[in-house]
Every structure is written in structure tokens, then in C-alpha cells.
Amino acid sequence: MSDHQLRVSKIPRGTVIDHIRAGQALNVLAILGIDGESGETVSVGMNIPSDRMGHKDIVKVEDRELSQDEVDVLSLIAPEATINIIREYEVAEKQYLERPKRVVGILSCPNHNCITNENEPVETKFDVLDDGVRCEYCGTIVRDDLAAHIAAE
Numbered sequence: 219m220s221d222h223q224l225r226v227s228k229i230p231r232g233t234v235i236d237h238i239r240a241g242q243a244l245n246v247l248a249i250l251g252i253d254g255e256s257g258e259t260v261s262v263g264m265n266i267p268s269d270r271m272g273h274k275d276i277v278k279v280e281d282r283e284l285s286q287d288e289v290d291v292l293s294l295i296a297p298e299a300t301i302n303i304i305r306e307y308e309v310a311e312k313q314y315l316e317r318p319k320r321v322v323g324i325l326s327c328p329n330h331n332c333i334t335n336e337n338e339p340v341e342t343k344f345d346v347l348d349d350g351v352r353c354e355y356c357g358t359i360v361r362d363d364l365a366a367h368i369a370a371e
């Protein structure tokens with residue numbers, strides 16, 4: 219299979235996340251909780267030439283559509299991404315990302331004394347700021363490398 223065919227090959231059903239900022243594909247997989255062990259068929263393209271972006275990453279996940287929470291966190295690390303929901307080999311829906319006002323249950327708080335890090339069943343909640351996110355419980359602000367704070371499932 220040529221390189222070109224590999225890039226454009228269609229999937230029967232699932233989600234294609236396109237126009238991911240180059241270098242962010244692995245963080246996108248982390249957000250989606252994909253580590254290769256749950257059996258999903260996933261294709262990842264990195265540093266693919268793009269007219270619009272210079273280079274981009276692309277992630278295709280078969281047999282899965284994304285939850286709104288996942289889409290919200292994606293928008294923080296890959297604001298230019300487009301999400302294509304595929305059904306019967308065709309794009310059934312195209313979604314552009316919008317910055318959410320808050321993200322719930324996806325990021326973990328870096329403050330070890332935060333109630334969300336105790337053994338309490340408290341879901342993390344972060345307000346989205348212009349330049350980062352703020353924990354609603356303890357006020358800790360995370361500005362850099364949000365992907366490093368994605369809560370492990």
C-alpha cells in the first residue's frame with residue numbers, strides 16, 4: 219500500500235480527528251484513553267504535510283464516537299482540529315471545536331492536597347480561562363502542558 223493510500227484510507231465507522239497540531243497525536247490518544255490494550259483499531263498519522271497547517275497529525279478510531287467531555291478536552295490541546303464522525307464510510311457529521319467553559323472529570327488537579335486527590339468520589343472540575351484552566355475546588359491554575367494532567371482512567 220502506498221503512503222498516499224494509507225493516509226486517505228477510509229474506515230467503515232468511527233471518528234477521524236483531523237488537523238491536529240503536529241506533535242499532539244499521542245496526547246489526543248491519551249485524552250481518549252487509548253493505550254492499545256482495549257482492542258480498538260486506531261490509525262495515527264504524524265507530521266503529515268498540510269496546505270493549511272504546514273504539518274498536521276491525524277487520528278482515526280474505528281467503531282467509536284467521542285463523548286462531549288472528550289471533545290471539550292481535545293479543544294484545549296488541539297483547537298484547530300476537526301472531528302469527522304464516519305458512518306458507512308462517509309462523513310456523517312463534521313464538528314469544529316469550541317473552547318468549553320469548563321471540563322469535568324478529565325483533567326486531574328496537580329495540587330496533592332486538593333479534595334479531588336483524596337480518596338473521595340469527587341469529580342474534577344476546571345474552569346477554562348483564556349490562558350489555562352482553574353480547579354473549581356482549590357483554585358490551582360494549570361497553564362502549560364494540559365495533556366500531562368489528563369486523569370488516567
Ligand SMILES: [Zn+2]
Nearest residue numbers: 327332353356
Ligand atoms: Zn484542585
